[in-house]
Amino acid sequence: MTTSATEHDLADLAFRLGAAQVPGLSPAERDLLAAAAVAAPWPGRGAGAGLVVPSANKAYRDLATTAAAGPDGAGGAAPPWMPADRPGRGLAEPGGLPGGLPEPGGLPEYSGLAGHGGLPEPGGLPEYSGLAGHGGLPEPTGLLGHSGPPEPARLPEHGGLGGADGLAGLRKAIRAGEDPLGEALCQIRTPQERRRAGQTFTPAPVVESMVSWAARTLAPARVVDPGAGSARFLAAAGRRWPGARLVGLETDPLAALIGRATLAAAGMAGRAVIEVADYRSARLPPVPGPTLFLGNPPYVRHHQVAAPWKDWLRDTAARLGVPASGLAGLHAHFFLATALHAVPGDAGALVTAAEWLDVNYGSLIRALLLGPLGGESVHVLDPAVAVFPDAAATSAITCFRPGTRPRAIRLRQVPRVTGLGALAGGTPVPVTVLRAASRWRPLAGGSSRPRRGCPEGMVELGELCRVHRGQVTGANNVWITGGNGGGPAPGLPARFLFPAVTRARELFSAGDTLATSAGLRQVIDLPADLEVLSAGERRQVNAFLAHVRAAGAAESYVARHRSPWWRVRMAEPAPILATYMARRAPTFVRNLAAARHVNIAHGLYPREPLPPAALDRLAAYLRSSVTASQGRIYAGGLAKFEPGEMERLLVPAPALLLTAPP
Numbered sequence: 129m130t131t132s133a134t135e136h137d138l139a140d141l142a143f144r145l146g147a148a149q150v151p152g153l154s155p156a157e158r159d160l161l162a163a164a165a166v167a168a169p170w171p172g173r174g175a176g177a178g179l180v181v182p183s184a185n186k187a188y189r190d191l192a193t194t195a196a197a198g199p200d201g202a203g204g205a206a207p208p209w210m211p212a213d214r215p216g217r218g219l220a221e222p223g224g225l226p227g228g229l230p231e232p233g234g235l236p237e238y239s240g241l242a243g244h245g246g247l248p249e250p251g252g253l254p255e256y257s258g259l260a261g262h263g264g265l266p267e268p269t270g271l272l273g274h275s276g277p278p279e280p281a282r283l284p285e286h287g288g289l290g291g292a293d294g295l296a297g298l299r300k301a302i303r304a305g306e307d308p309l310g311e312a313l314c315q316i317r318t319p320q321e322r323r324r325a326g327q328t329f330t331p332a333p334v335v336e337s338m339v340s341w342a343a344r345t346l347a348p349a350r351v352v353d354p355g356a357g358s359a360r361f362l363a364a365a366g367r368r369w370p371g372a373r374l375v376g377l378e379t380d381p382l383a384a385l386i387g388r389a390t391l392a393a394a395g396m397a398g399r400a401v402i403e404v405a406d407y408r409s410a411r412l413p414p415v416p417g418p419t420l421f422l423g424n425p426p427y428v429r430h431h432q433v434a435a436p437w438k439d440w441l442r443d444t445a446a447r448l449g450v451p452a453s454g455l456a457g458l459h460a461h462f463f464l465a466t467a468l469h470a471v472p473g474d475a476g477a478l479v480t481a482a483e484w485l486d487v488n489y490g491s492l493i494r495a496l497l498l499g500p501l502g503g504e505s506v507h508v509l510d511p512a513v514a515v516f517p518d519a520a521a522t523s524a525i526t527c528f529r530p531g532t533r534p535r536a537i538r539l540r541q542v543p544r545v546t547g548l549g550a551l552a553g554g555t556p557v558p559v560t561v562l563r564a565a566s567r568w569r570p571l572a573g574g575s576s577r578p579r580r581g582c583p584e585g586m587v588e589l590g591e592l593c594r595v596h597r598g599q600v601t602g603a604n605n606v607w608i609t610g611g612n613g614g615g616p617a618p619g620l621p622a623r624f625l626f627p628a629v630t631r632a633r634e635l636f637s638a639g640d641t642l643a644t645s646a647g648l649r650q651v652i653d654l655p656a657d658l659e660v661l662s663a664g665e666r667r668q669v670n671a672f673l674a675h676v677r678a679a680g681a682a683e684s685y686v687a688r689h690r691s692p693w694w695r696v697r698m699a700e701p702a703p704i705l706a707t708y709m710a711r712r713a714p715t716f717v718r719n720l721a722a723a724r725h726v727n728i729a730h731g732l733y734p735r736e737p738l739p740p741a742a743l744d745r746l747a748a749y750l751r752s753s754v755t756a757s758q759g760r761i762y763a764g765g766l767a768k769f770e771p772g773e774m775e776r777l778l779v780p781a782p783a784l785l786l787t788a789p790p
Contacts, residue, residue, distance in 0.1 A: 134316040135382055136164040142309065142385040144295060146392030153388075154404035156381040302393040305332065305367070309386035310358030325380065326426025326458060328516045329357055330479060333545050334525070335364050338477040341527055341551035342420050345475045348372050349417025352469070354407040354425050354462050354478075355379075359387035361423045366396040373415065374400040377407040408440065408465040421469070421476035425462035430455045430489075437461065441492075444468065450495040453488060460484060463493045467500045472531025476501070477551070482508050482524035485568040486760040493526075494568065498559060502532035505554050507540045508572045515545060522761055527551055535559055539572040569761060585784055590775030592746070592782065593732040597708070597771055598725035599698050601651065602686025604630070606679050607696055608726070610649045618652060618672045621665050625650040626698055628724040632707045635717045635729060640748070642705065645721040653696045698724045702731025703738075704747050708769040714759070716750040718743060730771055742785040749779055 139160050147153075301308050310329050314322070322328060338361075342348070349372060351365040356376025366374050374396060378384040384404050391400040403410065412419070430438070438454045441461055445452030448467060459480040466476055484490030485508065497503030507525045509515055515523045525548070540554030557571050565571060589595070601607035608630055609618055627645035629635060634648065655661075658669060673694060676682055687693040701722040707714045708730050716732070725731055738746070754777060756767035779785075 132316065133167060136160075136167040138309070138312055138316065139164040139382055139385050141298075141312075142389035145298060145309075145389035146397060147385045147388035149392045149397040150388035150400050150402055152401045152403050154381065154384065156404055157385050160381045160385065299393040302363070302390055303395070305364070307332075307358050307360050307363075307390065309390055310360060313358065313383065313386060324432075326355075326428040327357065327380065327383070328424075330360055330424045331515065331545070332360070332364075334479060334515065334523075334548065335360055337548040337551055338422060338479065338525060339364050339368050340549070341477055342422065342475060343368055344550060344552075345527075345529070346418050346420065346473075348420035348475070350375060350415045350419045352412060352419055352421050353377070353423035354421065354466070355423055356387045356402060357383050357424075359390040359402075362387070362400065363390055363394050363396070365420065365422060366391070366394060366400070372399070372420075375412070376400070376402045377405055377410050378402060379404060379406060408437070408461055410465075410469070412469050414471075419470065419474045421466050421474065421478065424479045425459040427481050428458035430457055433458060433461070445492060448496075448500060450499060451491045453492065456489040456492055457481070460489060460492050463496055463501070467496050467530070470501070470530035474530045475528070476530070477525060477527045479523055479525045481762075482522045482569070483760065483762050485524065485572075494562070497526070497528060497537065498562060500530060501528040502530050502534060503528050503537040504532075504534060505538035505540065505551060506568070506572065507542050507548060507551055507554065508569060509545065509548075510541065510543045513542075513544055522765060525551060537562060539568065541572045567760070570758070583778070585781050586778045587781045588775060589732075589750075589777045589779050590772075591735075592738070592779065593704070593734050593775070595706075595771040595774045596699060596702070596731050596733065598629075598727045598729050598731065599651075599696060600686055600727045601696050602684040602690075603676075603679070603681035604726075606676055606681040607652050608649050609652060618675070620652060620668050620672055624652055624654055624669075626653055626724045627721070628698065628726055629705060629729050630726050632710060632728050635705055635707050635715055636710075638717050640751070641718045642721045642723060645723050648721075648723055651696060651698055651724060651726065653698045654694050656692055656695050699731060700724075702733050703743050704732035704750075706730045706732060706750070706769075706774065708759075708774065710767065711756070711765045713754055713756045713767070714750075714769055714774075716747040716754075718747050730769070730774060738782070738785070742782070745785050746779060750777065753778075 143161055143164070147157075298308055307329070314329060317327075319328075342365075348365075348369055351362060351369070351372050351374050353359070353361045353376045356362060356378045357380075359374075359376060362374045362376050365372060374391065376384075376387055378387060381404055384402050388397075388400075388402050391397055391402075407425075433456075441456060441464060442452045442454070444464055448464075450464075452464075459478075463478070466478075470476065484493045485506070497506075504527045506527075509523045509525075513523075536556035536558050538554030539557050542548055555572070557568075561571070562568065608628075609625065627648045628651040629642070630649050630651070635642070652672075654669060658666060661669060673682075676694070681687060682693055690697070701719055701724055703719055704716055705719050705723070705725055706716045706729060732746075734743070756765070758777065759767040759769040759773060761767055
């Protein structure tokens with residue numbers, strides 16, 4: 129990530145607030161401060177909007193001495209809370225930073241770069257730069273954006289931040305529980321920049337609820353935030369437990385600096401440490417008392433997780449006897465790492481995306497809560513609640529007590545942030561029920577009993593119909609033609625062009641019935657055997673396939689894995705078409721136009737022939753009865769129904785469909 133001038137200003141400000149007083153200053157942070165010094169060669173330069181900070185060149189030149197001396201000028205002496213009989217492992221030793229870089233005044237045993245079992249740091253940390261931990265929840269389909277140009281980067285006004293009065297005002301605000309530095313970072317980095325790093329900062333009411341739960345649970349000797357960011361969680365914990373040691377892991381040097389500054393300004397530098405390191409490979413030494421794991425792990429989707437870390441996930445999960453998938457996002461990795469770090473008597477509260485409750489990769493987290501993490505409760509915020517100010521997010525707070533074997537875990541649906549309270553309440557769902565359930569979110573509504581049968585007169589949709597997702601073309605711009613957004617007319621015989629539903633809005637706008645294919649685009653579906661074509665048709669097809677190759681579509685993943693590569697294999701028209709992913713309930717449309725469908729819709733195919741009237745009644749019943757909450761709920765209330773989940777919907781039995789009045 130390129131550092132902007134305003135980020136240099138923020139680093140400068142963090143230094144002035146005492147960032148170097150917190151042990152563990154990393155080479156990356158030193159480099160950032162050195163760059164800030166170079167960028168500030170004269171006194172009184174403007175920093176951001178209205179920020180006037182005198183030059184800090186001499187202070188930067190003295191940085192190594194200041195940091196090495198520690199917050200009390202005690203040279204390399206360990207802070208008073210480090211166990212005296214545990215000198216730890218220096219960063220210059222094996223398992224420390226590559227090249228043996230010294231750690232002046234730091235806490236070497238917290239080095240996060242060694243890995244479990246000697247695992248090297250896979251490929252460095254570039255893909256997680258800025259993971260700060262306040263777990264931005266990217267939308268699976270990219271629906272999180274903010275339209276329009278970003279506001280110009282500005283640092284907040286605090287009465288002339290550079291002067292003594294401004295610094296005093298910042299310290300006063302921080303000691304009152306505010307986070308002016310975190311807010312400044314959110315202003316100078318756009319939501320899109322922070323989302324790429326999984327970096328969205330947790331609102332104070334959520335932090336307070338999690339700390340309140342922990343206060344009812346234990347008196348921690350140490351608090352660990354897996355992704356410290358601006359230290360919102362650590363500062364709140366430090367205020368609640370004045371004697372607790374505060375440990376933050378962070379991979380973004382600028383976020384680490386402002387986290388240090390926050391803790392220093394709050395008067396907590398003497399009992400805090402921040403490491404620029406990855407939580408998964410951190411080493412946390414034993415302490416005389418329980419540890420509280422508190423924070424918001426970064427939400428980075430599996431596409432951005434490096435392959436060596438996916439191997440780490442699978443290998444580590446196998447050692448613990450829990451399932452793991454390479455499709456797991458980074459927050460699942462952090463749950464697994466917590467299971468490694470924690471010991472009986474510890475506790476944890478993490479706020480993450482709620483999707484792990486329902487998706488297949490979430491079986492890892494669910495198994496950890498039923499096993500070594502000792503799940504106590506899960507509090508699911510209503511999908512309509514915008515927990516994070518700059519990102520739509522469906523969130524869940526998970527509380528756990530490692531080493532315990534609960535008979536039930538409390539699940540609770542929370543309609544608003546103010547309803548979180550101290551994370552009490554919820555329906556106790558027996559562990560036996562949770563083990564048998566493939567999805568936990570429906571159980572949060574209050575029912576702890578799995579469905580053992582259907583009400584009289586009802587059956588599962590799957591008994592009547594097979595539900596199939598539409599075909600994947602592999603390159604829509606080539607294989608879909610006509611209409612707005614389709615490719616150019618290919619000059620192919622009409623019998624190879626199939627009208628198809630290619631956009632969900634075509635079904636939403638159709639109402640009860642798709643009566644005509646007019647206005648639909650067409651999917652090109654060629655036969656497997658081209659030798660049977662006439663000479664004229666073969667010339668047309670060959671010309672088209674040359675265009676396909678030139679466009680690179682013949683080398684797409686889908687084309688390379690089908691035989692022959694040019695055959696899309698569109699399914700026969702389904703009598704009922706259904707949407708399956710939207711921020712609303714799915715719609716079920718009678719397909720009188722006999723249109724095909726691609727993978728934006730499901731097709732319902734009766735297992736046994738049903739007359740048109742029965743199909744009409746079935747579609748009408750589904751439209752009126754199915755709600756978004758019956759599907760998997762993703763960020764911002766996005767509801768998704770997999771084919772198997774749609775087949776489990778309850779519908780009237782065939783006899784009722786056949787005899788009900790029109």
